[in-house]
Amino acid sequence: MKVAILAEGQFARATAKTAIGVLRYAPFEVVAVVDSTRAGKDAAECVGVGGGVPVVAGVDEAIARGATVLLIGTAAAGGLIPDGYRPALARALERGVEVWNGLHERVFADPELAAAAARGGATVRELREPPTDLPIGGHRARREGARVVLTVGSDAAVGKMTASLEVVAALRRMGERAEFVATGQTGIAIAGGGIAVDAVVADFIAGAAELMACDAAERADWVVVEGQGSLTHPGFSGVTLGLLHGAAPDVMVLCHEAMRHSVKGYDDRQPLRSLREYVRIYEDAASWRRPPGYPPARVVAVALNTADLSSALAQAMIDNAANETGLPAADPIREGPVGADRLAQALREAVPA
Amino acid sequence: MKVAILAEGQFARATAKTAIGVLRYAPFEVVAVVDSTRAGKDAAECVGVGGGVPVVAGVDEAIARGATVLLIGTAAAGGLIPDGYRPALARALERGVEVWNGLHERVFADPELAAAAARGGATVRELREPPTDLPIGGHRARREGARVVLTVGSDAAVGKMTASLEVVAALRRMGERAEFVATGQTGIAIAGGGIAVDAVVADFIAGAAELMACDAAERADWVVVEGQGSLTHPGFSGVTLGLLHGAAPDVMVLCHEAMRHSVKGYDDRQPLRSLREYVRIYEDAASWRRPPGYPPARVVAVALNTADLSSALAQAMIDNAANETGLPAADPIREGPVGADRLAQALREAVPA
Numbered sequence: 001m002k003v004a005i006l007a008e009g010q011f012a013r014a015t016a017k018t019a020i021g022v023l024r025y026a027p028f029e030v031v032a033v034v035d036s037t038r039a040g041k042d043a044a045e046c047v048g049v050g051g052g053v054p055v056v057a058g059v060d061e062a063i064a065r066g067a068t069v070l071l072i073g074t075a076a077a078g079g080l081i082p083d084g085y086r087p088a089l090a091r092a093l094e095r096g097v098e099v100w101n102g103l104h105e106r107v108f109a110d111p112e113l114a115a116a117a118a119r120g121g122a123t124v125r126e127l128r129e130p131p132t133d134l135p136i137g138g139h140r141a142r143r144e145g146a147r148v149v150l151t152v153g154s155d156a157a158v159g160k161m162t163a164s165l166e167v168v169a170a171l172r173r174m175g176e177r178a179e180f181v182a183t184g185q186t187g188i189a190i191a192g193g194g195i196a197v198d199a200v201v202a203d204f205i206a207g208a209a210e211l212m213a214c215d216a217a218e219r220a221d222w223v224v225v226e227g228q229g230s231l232t233h234p235g236f237s238g239v240t241l242g243l244l245h246g247a248a249p250d251v252m253v254l255c256h257e258a259m260r261h262s263v264k265g266y267d268d269r270q271p272l273r274s275l276r277e278y279v280r281i282y283e284d285a286a287s288w289r290r291p292p293g294y295p296p297a298r299v300v301a302v303a304l305n306t307a308d309l310s311s312a313l314a315q316a317m318i319d320n321a322a323n324e325t326g327l328p329a330a331d332p333i334r335e336g337p338v339g340a341d342r343l344a345q346a347l348r349e350a351v352p353a
Numbered sequence: 354m355k356v357a358i359l360a361e362g363q364f365a366r367a368t369a370k371t372a373i374g375v376l377r378y379a380p381f382e383v384v385a386v387v388d389s390t391r392a393g394k395d396a397a398e399c400v401g402v403g404g405g406v407p408v409v410a411g412v413d414e415a416i417a418r419g420a421t422v423l424l425i426g427t428a429a430a431g432g433l434i435p436d437g438y439r440p441a442l443a444r445a446l447e448r449g450v451e452v453w454n455g456l457h458e459r460v461f462a463d464p465e466l467a468a469a470a471a472r473g474g475a476t477v478r479e480l481r482e483p484p485t486d487l488p489i490g491g492h493r494a495r496r497e498g499a500r501v502v503l504t505v506g507s508d509a510a511v512g513k514m515t516a517s518l519e520v521v522a523a524l525r526r527m528g529e530r531a532e533f534v535a536t537g538q539t540g541i542a543i544a545g546g547g548i549a550v551d552a553v554v555a556d557f558i559a560g561a562a563e564l565m566a567c568d569a570a571e572r573a574d575w576v577v578v579e580g581q582g583s584l585t586h587p588g589f590s591g592v593t594l595g596l597l598h599g600a601a602p603d604v605m606v607l608c609h610e611a612m613r614h615s616v617k618g619y620d621d622r623q624p625l626r627s628l629r630e631y632v633r634i635y636e637d638a639a640s641w642r643r644p645p646g647y648p649p650a651r652v653v654a655v656a657l658n659t660a661d662l663s664s665a666l667a668q669a670m671i672d673n674a675a676n677e678t679g680l681p682a683a684d685p686i687r688e689g690p691v692g693a694d695r696l697a698q699a700l701r702e703a704v705p706a
Binding site for chain 1: 430431432457488489490491492550551552553554555556558559560584585586587588589590591592593594595596598599616619622623624634637638641642644645
């Protein structure tokens, strides 16, 4: 399987979150990124990762490089397929290339894309399509001894998936049986499975999270669940709380983008809180669901996203985060394994075997 | 339009929540309840409301009494159509009777029911089917001067819809322009419109609530939004928080069933909190979403459901609730308009025009 990523006109750090995650973590080969406005560049020039992956002008060039899958690599709030993507999607489908779509809007909702797929004999993998038989949350207990970690955040798109994957890698380096649970489209594309909890029927958010956490706990001693949104997000907080109560973590890692001061996409009308307030908010909300006798779930580390900052400023922000919260803090991307290990070590100390 | 309610084997207080709400509040005529196990009784004998409405053995008897609609009158968690209901639904559809369904499972997902509807030329109204073009929450401001009330609860099924409808009636008695916003299947059946926020794609819970609250605020000075679930409910808390942040109430009414001590349907593993704790939890959670400069949303009254208690015990519970919280408390059903007026008066004093 060789994958090309579609990010037409949007292959930049602020807009290509899915593409960046896949370029950084996917276990499959990415052969090209499609963005005619940046054709000829290297992916790393555009988004800082994916060195060696060329940006090409169209789907035909991606197919010439061996692409058998075209993944939609951006995800605007609201989840509509951008009209500018439709010609490339149609071309891929009529040439028999499978499309992976992580948006709320389904590819075959567009009759022209469905017709193109019929002509090309191509299939579509809807990454956000939930299972049809989800349970209501709160009825299943997980294997004793398994520990569940949830990444939580000050906002959407601050690095929760990244922190989760880095913590899993760090725990594995330490010899632990750790498993990543994907709850969003990018994580699902990377992990090859999972449920997009923001796309299930609302009554089943917690049930979907519980199902995944309990299943993973059968196979792993550490289950690291990818968080979504934020409890203070005006649009997505319901998903965040349902995921928190369904995953029912033992410990949490608070994720924050160092220079984010208000909710992304909301014109500064929704300022973020202090890290210390987020620790309190998440611990409070986690406690609402735990029956008496269970120890309260604590935030035990801070994962800071310092992309775009100078080294000196990044280090100062990491130090500040640690001082403000009294918790270990790290940027697992900038610092590399040293940073991720610091987060993983905090988890192991908080819930020893 | 004449409506029969299907509650086969389940026409009792604990299981027929939808039927009870419709019998108490619907603006249309209910001609019969279908439950062969209770045929021959009067509805009021079974559930305490609906005096004069006969319980009949089957759909044919309901049609003989003029029914043109058959409403599914129960709603188990998980939202599947009980197998025991399918024969009655098929009979109704093949005789041309419209079915109203408030469950998650859609009637036409059953090929035999779809075939019966085709034979009878009957239609189905899916009360929980959401609009397809919902917005993400947090982007729309409502008309200034309109005040939004949200009923919130210690658990699911404690009386939030009932309290909302009684408060609307009380505000109207006081000469206010008040409107009820239905967010669940029973409320939608009664009001003739609304969105079941537990049935939307999870990313759109807040957006759906905001849409309804803002639209109602164009027509009314008081918008009373029906709450759902509870922030401490292991399965439904995500819906509750999304609704809270989307509706963005100015004031809240806390609803509780006096003798409920643990989450319904969870085998005592999830005890409820004190009323005082619920006040704090809801005010905290509401504050997470309000931008600075907006006054915090307060819980200003307690609606207590004292069904099945003696008068003396009910009065003691109402007094206790008022003492514990320092807020006006009432059971708007047991006390009638006097109780509802007490709740409405608390709202008017909390947010004067």
